Amino acid sequence: MDESLYDLRTVQVTRYVTPLREGGSMPALAEADDGFFYVLKFRGAGQGVKALIAELIGGEIARTLGLKVPEIVFATLDSAFGRTEPDEEIQDLLKASVGLNLGLHYLSGSITFDPTVTHIDETLASKIVWLDCLLNNVDRTARNTNMLLWNRELWLIDHGAALYFHHSWQNWEAQATRSFAYAKDHVLLPLATRMTELDAELKGKLGNERIQQIVRQVPDEWLLAAESPFATAEEHRQAYAQFLTTRIAHSATFVKEAQHARETII
Known part of the structure; x- marks a missing residue:
């Protein structure tokens, strides 16, 4: 790669x-x-x-x-x-x-995604819900979808509310293996019928090498400026990598939670 x-x-x-x-x-x-x-x-x-x-x-x-x-x-x-x-x-x-x-x-001319107007297929919906469960992203709800339609395609924006554990770093290792309770509020959850089927494919795209490539791009100056329990920028960076790789390995937990939440609302 x-x-x-x-x-x-x-x-x-x-x-x-x-x-x-x-x-x-x-x-x-x-x-x-x-x-x-x-x-x-x-x-x-x-x-x-x-x-x-x-x-x-x-x-x-x-x-x-x-x-x-x-x-x-x-x-x-x-x-x-x-x-x-x-x-x-x-x-x-x-x-x-x-x-x-x-x-x-900037996606000039884009419009906010409205689930009552635009239908998306179950594969795409399942991938997005899987992503947001992985990231603990609490901010993709009907009230604020954080998705845009541009050139007839769906684009994801604003992941700033994801990884919310890093605002305190308390019990972050344990949080990596937990389900994602906020999946029940996800705007696309009713359509996310293929999460179990797609789980292995999505995990396969996020191997350790790729996770390391992503976290290496986080600038030292951001890591040093962010309050954390870590002594160095590299320790801070590797904590993100460890959280993500652990969570990916335990994806069955959040997939099961999302399935249960979907069955409850359907």
């Missing part, structure tokens, strides 16, 4: 265009020096670098499983950026985000 195929690009942010929505994370549409627009996730917002770590790991695992995710890039803000921003709250956010942030390619 050619590791260079998975290297993330780095862009320099040149223009803050507009905030995308209210809330703690305060993402924004921004333009970069490559001429493209990105949805920018700031290290100085809300959950800080932990949300960026979850976004990177979750997005790259989704891509490995063959699911569609906008290109993820590292996005650099220099200290001069945002000085002319008139909104004080946004200016404070930009000042707190100097350095390396994260961007997702």
Whole structure:
């Protein structure tokens, strides 16, 4: 496997265009020096670098499983950026985000996925629910699907709420083997009929080598800035790898929980 195929690009942010929505994370549409627009996730917002770590790991695992995710890039803000921003709250956010942030390619013209309007097949639904159970992603509900339709295809966005155990790291080894109770709230659970059938295939795509490739892309500066019980960035990085490989090995546990939850709501 050619590791260079998975290297993330780095862009320099040149223009803050507009905030995308209210809330703690305060993402924004921004333009970069490559001429493209990105949805920018700031290290100085809300959950800080932990949300960026979850976004990177979750997005790259989704891509490995063959699911569609906008290109993820590292996005650099220099200290001069945002000085002319008139909104004080946004200016404070930009000042707190100097350095390396994260961007997702902006899907211009996309629309929010609405399960009452657009039907997706059971294979795709099963893969997405499996992914979110693996990642402990609590944020793919009917209220907030975090999926877009673009060019007639379904795209996954916003994995910042995944891996929620890393906000405290308490009992994280044990959490890796547990089921995922929030599967019952997943917007696609009613359609996820093939999780057991697809389990071995999905696990096979996420071998130890691929997991290591993904976690190696998490920057040291994010790991060192995130509060954790680990002494070094590499120990911190390998804890993510251990959590993921353990959880993948115990996927039958969360698949069974999701099946049970689906039977309950059908």
